[in-house]
Amino acid sequence: MDRRRFIGACAVAGASTALTASAMTASNKKREAGLPKETYLLIEAVQKHMFPEGNVIPAAGEFHATEFLSQTVMHPTFDKDIRKFVIEGAEELQSREKQKFLSYGERQKEKALRAYEDTEYGSGWLDRIMLLSLEGLLSDPIYSGNFRESGWKSLATRGGDPRPTVRYAGL
16 A cells, blocks of 8 residues: 555544544433433333334334434423423333343343333333324424434325424424
């Protein structure tokens, strides 16, 4: 390899590393501005279990379910009691599962979620996570869910008119 190609390859590798680090930092900042990290990861795992890959309805990761939920519940205008319930419910699930839920396989997650659902608190919490997830699936993409209109497309529909041009207008 001659000197010119070596310098070019180093420049590309350096730029690639910088862009990757920048993207990771931006992703972490979004999470930091939202739910606590452990809560975010647990809710993400629950949503991925509720909306798995390979169905007509997009997978949770595909429509950005957790990003939508996090930004929504942490918005200053969101109901503080529901925000507290969402966070404490995730903490309760982790506690019930001795901090191991994130390491479970699909069968263990299903068993843990069914057991949690059998409690009044857990049933309410899972209902709320499902409701917020469905809102993310069907909301206008401006609110961070329904990425690339994947929810609308899966149901062969579209959003209402007029569509929002700013998030949370006038707030």
